[in-house]
Amino acid sequence: MARYLFTVWPFVGHINPFMSVARALKARGHEVAFYSSESTRATIEPQGVVLFPFNHLREAPIWEAVQAAETRATLGWHSPRLLIRAFRDWLAGTLPEQVADIQEIIEEWRPDVVVTETGMWGPIVILGETSPVPVAILTTLMGCLIPGPDAPPGGPGLPSPRTFRTRLLAKAVTKLGDVLAVGVRRHVNMIRASHGLAPMESSVNAHMARLPLYLIPSVREIDYDRRDLPPSVHYVGPCVWNKADGAPAPAWLDQLPTDEPWVHVTEGTAHYQDPVVLRAAARGLANLPMQAILTTGSQRDPDELGLGPIAPNIRVERWVSHSDLLPRCSVLVTTGGAGTVLTALQLGVPLIIVPTHWDKPDNARRVVEAGASLRLTPRRCTPAGLRAAVERVLNEPSFRLNARRIARIMADHPGPVGAAELLESLAMRSSTASERAETLAH
Structure with missing residues (x-):
């Protein structure tokens, strides 16, 4: 039996795919805990899952950033600067609090694997390198954020880069995004330095390729049929959970x-x-x-x-x-x-x-x-x-x-069961590596 800590923001579209995989792990005899908002307790605990609510992390700025980015945006268009501000205040701005909370949970609950979403940056850019517990990604998105030549940069819904014109467009938008994100990356690197880590030389999305496992609850055929991703990336198919399953239809x-x-x-x-x-x-x-x-x-x-x-x-x-x-x-x-x-x-x-x-x-x-x-x-x-x-x-x-x-x-894809099997394999590899290290130390 292993323990899995899921770190996820308290949005319905994020909680549900995580819960589908959590239930699959529990069915296989494992323990699962969530790090999320206190507001999710009524959803999470009835599934037999432990909740560690945000402690150091304050929620009010998160909701303010999300609602501001949505209500101030023109329908169908986000100002790049508005998005960067949201990422700065939310994803990057809460990094120290995320790390402090999750470190305390690791010390108390001792998980074998941390499973995080792509928007929870603490495990991705800090704990993946400072903690002995391996970090895996379970994205709440339909595709992979790791950049590569087969996919356009995320955000505006650009066409796949299959022609000279679309490749040029993808490169131009990528360059613009890198320029706009300089301040966010600088902040992330300041936090990394406080943990004794070297600066990232790439974007957070590119940094995700360094983690040992990246699970996508979708299929390659609706992710531009990408063939440019590292072997850590796995398309497992939809991971759908509905807390009302089993209730009679209206x-x-x-x-x-x-x-x-x-x-x-x-x-x-x-x-x-x-x-x-x-x-x-x-x-x-x-x-x-x-x-x-x-x-x-x-x-x-x-x-x-x-x-x-x-x-x-x-x-x-x-x-x-x-x-x-x-x-x-x-x-x-x-x-x-x-x-x-x-x-x-x-x-x-x-x-x-x-x-x-x-x-x-x-x-x-x-x-x-x-x-x-x-x-x-x-x-x-x-x-x-x-x-x-x-x-x-x-x-x-x-x-x-x-x-x-x-x-x-x-x-034809395994869905939550397949995701659970890959997470089990990661926990087993980590356990074997730890046992080997202890044997060598003695």
Whole structure:
């Protein structure tokens, strides 16, 4: 039996894939603990997982940075300086507190492996080199952040660098990102110096290639079919967990007509901007020969969003389990959160993605290049624009066929069980190395 410490930010789309792997490890007889917010206790502890809440790390600046980056951004466009400021204040700014907290947990609980997300930099840039416990990455993203010639730089959703023009564009954006991130890297290197570490000569993303294991809950076919990654990187397929699994589906689902296609429209669980997608759907899909199910997110009251008169073929709810709803749907309209997109593809449902912020433009680009989605910019997400996009995806078989092709590929990947096996192998290698070192010392 081994112990695994998962370090993860308290966002639903981050907690869920981590919990899917945690449950797989527990089923194999291991112990798992999470380092996250106190607010996640009601989600984490019922799964038989220990929670070590943030102690030195203060949460208020995190939420302020995230909400500021979202609410101040124009729909579909993040100012690079705004993103850099968020990374400086959040990912880099909390480094000393992350490290202090996790070091205390390592001393008290003695895990065999630390499993971190790509946005929790403490284990990646400090503890991976100062702690005897190996650090693995389980990304919450759809692709690998380690830079390479097969993929564009993350952020704006650039096309894959397969032509002279797109390669030149990728190089230019990479150079701009490096210039803008100088201050963030300087701060990270100051923290590294305080722990006796040499300065990083590359970006944090490039530094991730030095860790022994990098798990991606996706498939290569929707990560630009990359062949330029180190052997530490493994595509394990979707790692999906839904805390409502096992609960009965809402009765009203069985009351909707089944002789018309169903279209699900969602802006995700946490959306702080204008509800442009829901509003366009409520108006653009009204009175068409389809059933549209709109979900607002549990934190928003549907009556306060100004969606206007709701037509008989449209249903508005705060939340519906994707495991209950998506298998019945012909199209999913989403802003492009990784968990939502991967769940749809796992079920073979084609998408329309209206990317808003963070990793969503990149997610849209990946699925569009795989032929399973249309990308609709927020500015073009008008009632007429969304209606035309939905009708096109419904009427052109290629979207459905490509989504089902991706679903078959995903079905051939091991998912959470495969991730658990790779983590077990890392723990075993680390244990063997430690035993060998002790033997030599004696």
